Amino acid sequence: MNLNSSTNSSGKAQHPELSRGLLLILAISSGLSVANLYYNQPLLADMAQTFHASAAQIGSISTLTQLGYALGLFLFVPLGDIKEKKILIVILLGVVTLSLLSVGISENLTMLGAASFAxxxxxxxxxxxxxxxxxxxxxxxxxxxxxxxxSGLFFGILLARTISGIIGSLWGWRIMYYIAAALMFSLALTLWAFLPQTGSTSRLSYRQTLHSLWEYTTKLPLLREASLMGGLLFGTFSVFWTTLAFFLKQPPYYYGTEIAGLFGLIGVAGASFAPVAGRLADKKGPRIVVGIAAAVTLVAYGFLWLFGKHLWGLILGVILLDLGVQGAQISNQARVYALVPEAKSRLNTVYMVTYFIGGSLGSFLGMHAWSLWQWKGVCLVGSSLILLSLIIWGRGLYNQRKGNMERCCN
Structure with missing residues (x-):
């Protein structure tokens, strides 16, 4: 199958202009909806008490949520190229409303895991x-x-922890999920009213669309590089945030759920860097920005490892971690979207499925590292994932320069 032969040639001219108001709606909607994935992280310790579960057992809730997200990306995001995005978005918001309510009414760990996966x-x-x-x-x-x-998405990721931590400490973790369900229902109504109709960008069938994911993955080495780097860096992000609430409950901090959530506010400083990273990627090239961002993330773990038991070291580590991971995310997506402009949803599927498989792996490894070796184990696992991402980045840079030299010689 020719990857480009089945795209809709009507082009972008038929699409409405992206106004500032619509851009704001899209940014806010991204933040509100992605927050559903992260409400549980500051609440894991409280959930463990409710269901009398160990740290490793309750850590599976975060892992299942991220694995479910990876499956949803594979099944639903490719539909964005072949179906009307507005209708698809509203339907998914309706279903996630029911899923959030199911988490809130969970009576045991099995039901909680299934609802979290949903x-x-x-x-x-x-x-x-x-x-x-x-x-x-x-x-x-x-x-x-x-x-x-x-930026809206990152603010949602970070503020989700803050909000859920505060609400969990005041009224219990179940109330957070009832509020989240109400937010998703309201968002569905809002987007139905304001989102434009954009049509499809491909005439492929759903089966052909899923098959094209494999073709893009095998034929585009830059897509593989960006996806693997993204997955490893998000894995290191998940290693930290999944274990933070347990770390803060121990000496020298003895902090509760609400303080663990407030650390999300610190990460907002890193999220505010996202538009800057986008502009740098446009001007300097995304590959350079990705490499710098990965290096910043490694420095963050150095602070967390050496100075994590000092509040200033923990705060600085959080800021650098969010800045590095989010800068890499923006730049990786910019170079992925440029590969095949008419297949953005499918390219994003490959990238984000890998991204959240990495995140779920990070949650799994982080909780087990904490159970076995506490904070040093967490930092060791996180640093190892970053080093692997830098090896992949270095290999991609070498191949790029080698290809440029061969073209010059020819």
Missing amino acids: VGTTTVVPQIIVPLAAQLARPDQQGRIVGIVM
């Missing part, structure tokens, strides 16, 4: 919104536009 599977709206924003943007502004929408 929340992850249906919380894929942000990864339909991001390609939609890129589709509506001018080609020379895609990095900036994606950066703005991703």
Whole structure:
């Protein structure tokens, strides 16, 4: 199958302009919807008390949520290229509303795990919104536009922890999920009213669309590089955030759920860097920005390992970790979207499935590292994942320069 032969040639001219108001709606919607994945992280210790579970057992809730998200990305995000995105988004928001309610009424750990998996599977709206924003943007502004929408997404990731930590400490973790369900229902109504109709960008069948994911993966080495780097860096992000609530409950901190959630506010400093990373990717090239961002993430873990038991060291580590991971995310997505412009949803599927498989692996490894070796084990696992991502980046840079030299010689 020719990857480009089945795309809709009507092009972007038929699409509405991306106004500032619509861009704001897309950014806010990304943040509100992605937050569903992260409400549980500051609440894991409280959930463990409710169900009398160990740290390793309750850590599976975060892992299942992220694995569900990876499955949802694979099943639903490719539909963004062949179906009307507005209808797809509203339907998914309706289903995730029911999934969140199921978490809130869970009576045992098995039901909680199944409901959390369902929340992850249906919380894929942000990864339909991001390609939609890129589709509506001018080609020379895609990095900036994606950066703005991703800023909303990152704020949602970080503030989700803060909000859930506070609400969990005041009224219990179940109330957080009832509130989240109400937010998703309200968001569905809002987006039905304001999102434009954009049509499809491909005439492939659903089966052909899923098959094309494999073709893109095998034929585009840059897609493989960006996806693997993204997965490893998000894995190190998950290693930290999944274990933070347990670390803060121990000496020298003795902090509760609400303080663990407040650390999300510290990460906002890193999230605010996302538009800057997008502009740098447009001007300097995304590969360079990705490498710098990965190096910043490694420095963050150095602070967390050496100075994590000092509040200033923990705070600085959180800021650098969020800055590095999010800068890499923006730049990776910018170079992925540029590969085949008419297949943004499918390219995003490959990238984000790998991204959240890495995240679920990070959650799993982080909780087991904590159970076996406490904080030093957590930092060792996180640092190892970053080093692997830098090896992949270095190999990609070498191959790029080798290819440039061969073309010059020919």
